[in-house]
Amino acid sequence: MNIKQQAHFDSLYQQHLSNLTLQGKRPATIDAYSRALRRISAYFDCPPDTLTTQDLKQYFEALIKSHSWSTVKLDRNGLQFFYRYTIEKQWEWLNIVKPPQVKRLPDMLTPSQINLLLNNTHQYRYQVFFFTLYSMGLRLGEGLGLTVHDIDSAGMQVHIRDGKGGKDRLIPLSTPLLNALRNYWKTHRHPTLLFPGLGNGRNSPMDRGGIQKALKQVLRDCRIHKHISPHSLRHCFATHLLEQGLDLRSLQHLLGHASLNTTARYTQLTPLKQKDTIVALNLLSSKLEIDWRSK
DNA sequence: AGTTTTGCTGTCATTCGTCG
């Protein structure tokens, strides 16, 4: 791009960012949608507002060859947003790119495998963290964001902040988890964070990559060859609660979302008699016999 | 259909023991 084109691109890009913010998009979305604009402009080496439908077809044809459908989808949506909000053109997007439909079922651990996993996690911080994710069904980011002020030991509940889509929720706190969190906190005594990083990262939460790596190692040690990630603990939480007879509505509350398609699909249980959520939650952690790695 | 998150990997800079 020459200097004039570059200036024009910069202006469009700034408008794009501004529109994303105005439409209330979350940081991850802004990230992805703005990358789409940078990528296509780099590909054609010109500002993105003069491209034709033919250009777009050519671009996506190349993109499908070089990248996964996940990336193609993000680019498609990002550019669609750009054309809708920043310039007037409306493309027939569906006719240009349409990702194939796929359905997958996640791998799952049994309660005894969870027990095995926790007992083979030899680093205390990861052991407590995995236990926290499993016993409250948290997303990775929700667990990392926990602060000491979120733990209401008098009311025996935990305030989960800024979950997916920026939503909060409250989750009953079991005694074993409270004890684990207290004992672990005493090892670092951070003024706010429950799971601070080490070294000079001590004022931000632990590293996600480290957590994922630690879990993979433990799975190898346990000779568990399923495809399991920290997020799987959330699936296990949901499935095990269903197996204990917790009803769907209560479970939806605990997970903080409305649809249970992914969770309900892989449990064969149809039943779901009404049962007290707290009782079920306590039952969940009382089934585990964890040898804590403290000190 | 569209949005938002996690998962995974690589790069680069910094820190931290420890060995010579």
Next chain:
DNA sequence: CGACGAATGACAGCAAAACT
């Protein structure tokens, strides 16, 4: 004391789900 490498964190990019 400095060199060295291992460990760690910040960050970015892409992939894959999860959720609305």
